[in-house]
Amino acid sequence: MSAPHQEEGTRGTSAGPFRQPRAVWAVAFACVISFMGIGLVDPILPALADSLDATPSQVSLLFSSYLIVTAVAMLFVGWVSSRIGAKRTLVTGLAIIVVFAALAGSTDSINGIVGFRAGWGLGNALFIATSLAVIVASASGGFAGAIILYETALGLGIAVGPLLGGELGAISWRGPFFGVAVLMAVALVATLAFVPDLPRPQRRTSPVAPLRALRHRGLLTMGTMALLYNWGFFTMLGYAPYPMELDAHRLGLVFTAWGLLVAAFSVFFAPRLQARFGTAPVLYANLLGLGVVMTVIAAGVGSPATVVVAVIVSGAFIGINNTLTTQAVMLVSPVERPVASSAYGFLRFIGGGLAPYVAGKLADATDLGVPFYVGAATFLLAIPVLACGHRLLREAESGTGDGEPVTPSFTPVPANAPVGARPVVVAVGAHERAAVIVDSAARLARDTDSPLEVVHVRLTAVVEEQAVDTETEEEARRAVQAHLDRLGALGVAATGQVLGGVGDRAAAGRALARHAAEARARTVAVGRSPRGASAQFADGSFTSALTHAATCTVVLVDPDAEPRTLTARSLTELRAEA
Incomplete structure (x- = not known):
């Protein structure tokens, strides 16, 4: 072989993905804990309801407060980062997560946890908007190695989060909250110590730029599709643990299996399916598949085994959808990537935040199967919304060689x-x-x-x-x-x-x-x-x-x-x- 050099045509060098400076490892560790976030809490939802005498609809507000605050904050993270820099934005987000995760574990009321989860959502928005960019900018092996490391952190976080949440939740419902606070504190110290200051963007981002970007038809169409998809996704995530009738440990194992499928299909299978069939056709089939899975959960809500199997299987569809929906947004967006990401993040997190609240009200007024039927409907409704932007997406996909x-x-x-x-x-x-x-x-x-x-x-x-x-x-x-x-x-x-x-x-x-x-x-x-x-x-x-x-x-x-x-x-x- 010749001396090592990069694969020509793209930026990067040949250093291995795991031969990276300490700055990259510090942020990657924080990414693992961040990706654990939602899955870590899922196994303790029934325990929270029992321990705090709360209804499932009250507990579901843990998701709503977290995601709605994240959604609104996504509109401003570009403005903040362009003024104080990526490292300070990252550090601020980590510090906020540490404080509010610890406060959530210390409170004795469901309303207190809901409120502190809202603060946690602010920190999450600041962190997720800058973590990938910081890893890419700090990597010694070029962007390719950094992306592989980020994907590894994602897979570990999604898979290990429910498992750790189940183990800690089996001890006490407070365990996952304190666990996140401690681990994020370690990540915060490592980030402060090892991540150098990064140059600020030459041009500052306007706080209203993401909302203005939604005037573009393609971005609004794909963002609306993402809103509907996340509505169904977080309905399942917020309410599926209840009909499973499992303890925290077993719930953790179920969502670990689910998380492994999410990570695998997101990283490995989604790009290959896209290359074979195109972005839009795969998304059509995938949204239909999610609609079928949610209908199975709704119809089989009285059978714990049916719900368990359907939830695990949904991980494959969710992994594909997460990757290809983001690609669809970036393909059709005519604005800068950070602005497009903020606008897209706002819409998708709004969908995810409203879904658990509405699902709770529906479950209280009817029965537990109705929210899942509504979630199935939102998956299916996303198909004609995507069809409205099909031509734009096809033209953008075929024009990436321009x-x-x-x-x-x-x-x-x-x-x-x-x-x-x-x-x-x-x-x-x-x-x-x-x-x-x-x-x-x-x-x-x-x-x-x-x-x-x-x-x-x-x-x-x-x-x-x-x-x-x-x-x-x-x-x-x-x-x-x-x-x-x-x-x-x-x-x-x-x-x-x-x-x-x-x-x-x-x-x-x-x-x-x-x-x-x-x-x-x-x-x-x-x-x-x-x-x-x-x-x-x-x-x-x-x-x-x-x-x-x-x-x-x-x-x-x-x-x-x-x-x-x-x-x-x-x-x-x-x-x-x-």
Whole structure:
């Protein structure tokens, strides 16, 4: 193998995902505890009702106060972060969570817990809006390693949260609250000690920008779909524990199994289903599946075993929906990612917050099955709402290969290639050996009398319900312009493009393939990926996706070997060599 270098076409370096500085580990630990949050409390809901003489509808307000405050706070977190910086925003959120989680465990009334959960929701909004961005900015191994680490934290938090909540809840209903407070205090100290101050955004965000963004039809449509989806989701999460008739320990095991499916289908299966069938078709089928599962829960509310199995199975659908709904929002949104995330977060958390309150009122007035029927209806209602934005989503998805041209700092030397000749496209990333890859592609273009085009994919990474740009637009343009200027100084003419992609590395590969088809490229040249098969399975393979989607020849440019045409078989051989 050649010396390690990144998978060309996207930003990052080859350092392993777990070889990261202490700053990344500190925030990742906090992410694990944060993702535990909801699942940690779920196993103790029946115990809370019994211990505090509260009805299920009163206990459900734990979710409502938490999520509604989170929703409203999401409108302002961008404004706060752009003024005090990402680290201070993160630290403030962690401190608020510590204080209000401890207060929730100290109170003796259900109203007190509901109120303190509202404060907890404020801290949660500040934390989740900045955690992924801080990890990506602090990672030594480039964004790819940071994303894998974030996904690992997500999976651990979702899976371990209910298990820990069940164990602590079996001792006392106060245990999960104090457990979160202690663990978040450790994360707070680690964040203060190890995370450096990060530069503030050059442009401050207006507090009304997220609401203004909802004037865009695509963002409003996808956000409304997310509101309806989260309505059904939090109806299930808030009320399913009661008909199961299990103690805290067994409830913890049930929701651990559920959480494992959520994490697995969110990270591994959702991107692959999207690549195979498209975002909208998968979401249609998934929302229908959720509607069926919720109907089963409603009809079988008198059978604990039926409810247990249906809830666990729903984890697969929820994992897919969390990832693809976020991608749909980012695909259609015409505004900056932080603003789109805030607007989307506001709508989805509002849906999640109102659902438990309404479900409680319905359960008190009728019977426990009615809230689940309503939840099923909201899942099904989300389908025609999504259909209203289907054309926008399809156009946005097919247009992710569109690019912005990059102009050299000087007038380029006229190209020798014939007018109308099909170009050689080389995919580049910000890596020390990228220049060698580009030079090899330039020789290939010269030998075939083809123009040369240098392309870089600027990726918006999506992990479940969070999204972050992996680099700024200016960084992406500089990555291309540096190659154009260097080639020009050597007398080699070339053009440049910066493409956009939403999702994992495989999504970036498909974006490049679409661009190559539109440019009628003769060949696409890429560098060898140093990442093993497991890492490529975790966050997708740029080269594999490009090779399968491209309509032209894809050539592996290895500085230490002859250029090699890639096929599905040769990709398998490369992974075996790695």
